[in-house]
Amino acid sequence: MPELPEVESTVRALRPRIRGQRLLAVRALDPVLAHVPRAMALPAAVQDVERRGKYILFRLDTVFLIVHLRMSGRLLWREEGAYPPHTRLVLEFPHGEVLFVDVRRLGTAEVAREFREELGPDALSDLSFLPQALRRSRAPIKVWLLDQRNLAGIGNIYAAEILFRAGIDPRRPAHSLTPAEVARLRAVIPAVLEEALAALGTTLADAAYQTPEGEAGDYAPWVYGREGLPCKVCGTPIVRVELGGRGTYFCPRCQK
DNA sequence: TCATCCCTGTGG
DNA sequence: CCACAGGGATGA
Numbered sequence A: 001m002p003e004l005p006e007v008e009s010t011v012r013a014l015r016p017r018i019r020g021q022r023l024l025a026v027r028a029l030d031p032v033l034a035h036v037p038r039a040m041a042l043p044a045a046v047q048d049v050e051r052r053g054k055y056i057l058f059r060l061d062t063v064f065l066i067v068h069l070r071m072s073g074r075l076l077w078r079e080e081g082a083y084p085p086h087t088r089l090v091l092e093f094p095h096g097e098v099l100f101v102d103v104r105r106l107g108t109a110e111v112a113r114e115f116r117e118e119l120g121p122d123a124l125s126d127l128s129f130l131p132q133a134l135r136r137s138r139a140p141i142k143v144w145l146l147d148q149r150n151l152a153g154i155g156n157i158y159a160a161e162i163l164f165r166a167g168i169d170p171r172r173p174a175h176s177l178t179p180a181e182v183a184r185l186r187a188v189i190p191a192v193l194e195e196a197l198a199a200l201g202t203t204l205a206d207a208a209y210q211t212p213e214g215e216a217g218d219y220a221p222w223v224y225g226r227e228g229l230p231c232k233v234c235g236t237p238i239v240r241v242e243l244g245g246r247g248t249y250f251c252p253r254c255q256k
Numbered sequence B: 001t002c003a004t005c006c007c008t009g010t011g012g
Numbered sequence C: 001c002c003a004c005a006g007g008g009a010t011g012a
Helices: A004-020 A130-135 A141-146 A154-166 A179-198
Strands: A025-028 A048-052 A055-059 A066-068 A073-078 A089-093 A096-104 A108-112 A239-243 A246-250
Touching: A004 A055, A004 A073, A004 A089, A004 A096, A004 A179, A025 A073, A066 A073, A066 A179, A130 A179, A141 A154, A154 A246
Parallel strands: none
Antiparallel strands: A025 A089, A048 A055, A055 A066, A066 A108, A073 A096, A089 A096, A239 A246
16 A cells, blocks of 8 residues: 555544554554564554654654554454454453454564664655755666655556656666756656645555555556556557666657 | 565455 | 556666
């Protein structure tokens, strides 16, 4: 799921439910997460729920519980009922539970006194540094966008969507972008992410991302996952190539 | 900067 | 059965 729009949607749904509430207990249903409850002094009040890039931070009295959903993780809010398959961690509150569900078990949960990850500026923050930063990189622009040390929050889907909307070929070296292209990119990054956020993110057929309330995201990609299908703008078949080891989709006519 | 690996499920 | 999947750490 989980790029900025999905993670932010998750945080926004959870925050009003648990901010200020007492976390009573944490149960690890997956042995590899057994360290989590052991590292926490409970009960503890949740001061806030925050997003840093694609990380979710539960700010407790003295520590952070830091969750990364990776490929298949999601956080669900439950007031009653059985746990879904692949539930790994349960956070118990007086009025309900947060479930960390993760089919592929690549997601992580850590307890730490502070958040120490090398993340670049958030993709929804001020992007005025973009021209200077891009000038210094020979990486393909799509690979640059995916590197969380450059910009935090963009993943494979939205990198493709952003470059489509900016009309830029994902293979172009970052430093080769013209000032006009950089300006387009700067405008399109928040536009695409906000649009996806308004739709509660993207839910693809095979990966059941959902918000904590169980809703699917409605964002419909223009190019991601559409190899061979006609471009929604010009009808040219969407092309898939591999960049930085991951599938990369673009329209060879709209993106130069 | 790139390949490899983590893990499991699904679709071709 | 194999390829592939939205992420990221690691080691060469």
